[in-house]
Each structure stands twice: as structure tokens, then as C-alpha cells.
Amino acid sequence: MKGLNFKPLFLSVFILILYGLIFLGQYYMNGSFIYLIFGLFVLVLAYGVVMKSKAAITVALLFSAFEFLMALFYLMSGAVLYAVDAVMSFLLLHDLIGYIEESQKQEKEETSGN
Numbered sequence: 001m002k003g004l005n006f007k008p009l010f011l012s013v014f015i016l017i018l019y020g021l022i023f024l025g026q027y028y029m030n031g032s033f034i035y036l037i038f039g040l041f042v043l044v045l046a047y048g049v050v051m052k053s054k055a056a057i058t059v060a061l062l063f064s065a066f067e068f069l070m071a072l073f074y075l076m077s078g079a080v081l082y083a084v085d086a087v088m089s090f091l092l093l094h095d096l097i098g099y100i101e102e103s104q105k106q107e108k109e110e111t112s113g114n
Contacts, residue, residue: 008102009049009057012095015088016046016060019067057096064092 023039026032045063048056068089074082 009052009095009099012060012092012099013046013049015092015095016042016049018088020046057100061093061096061100064089064096068093 020039020043023035023042027035027039042063045056045060049060068086071082071086071089075086
């Protein structure tokens with residue numbers, strides 16, 4: 001049985017869209033505009049990652065690292081439900097870092113081949 005062959009950054013885009021929808025849901029429930037701003041920001045990041053923009057991938061990497069750090073802090077304080085957030089952030093980090101390593105390897109091969 002072969003492993004799952006996802007398209008590059010499929011998981012990252014899925015998780016970013018999920019984050020965006022969660023933020024927009026929080027905006028709908030609470031009415032706080034900060035959730036609307038973050039929801040739209042994350043959805044724009046997801047679009048940038050789909051287009052493989054280097055700036056969007058870098059910002060998404062920083063966003064997921066900060067989100068992972070905050071989720072770990074909440075886990076240490078005893079909020080067990082933040083384990084889901086930590087797993088989502090970790091998967092996002094893993095996918096983005098793997099894509100960056102793969103693209104750098106391909107870029108290095110192209111430059112050494114010439």
C-alpha cells in the first residue's frame with residue numbers, strides 16, 4: 001500500500017482555511033472585530049500559500065510558530081482543549097518547513113546542474 005501523496009502544501013492550505021473559519025465563527029459568536037481581522041488575514045494567507053508566494057509562506061510559518069507556542073503555553077497552564085490547536089499548528093509547521101526544505105533542495109540542484 002502506497003503512502004498518501006498529497007499535493008505540496010495541501011495540508012497547510014487546509015489548516016489555514018480551518019483557522020480562518022474558526023476565527024470567523026468566533027467573530028459571529030462574539031462580535032469582536034479582532035476575530036474578523038484575524039479570520040480575513042488567515043484566509044488571505046491561505047490564498048498566498050496556494051499561489052506559492054514566498055512572503056505568504058514566510059508569514060504563515062511565523063504565524064504557525066507563534067500559534068504553536070501559545071497553544072503550548074495554554075497546555076502547560078492546564079487547558080487541555082488547546083491540544084487540538086497545538087496539533088494543528090505543529091502539522092502546519094511541519095508541512096511548511098518540509099516544503100521550504102524541498103524547494104531549497106530543488107533550487108540547489110538546478111544551480112549545481114548548470
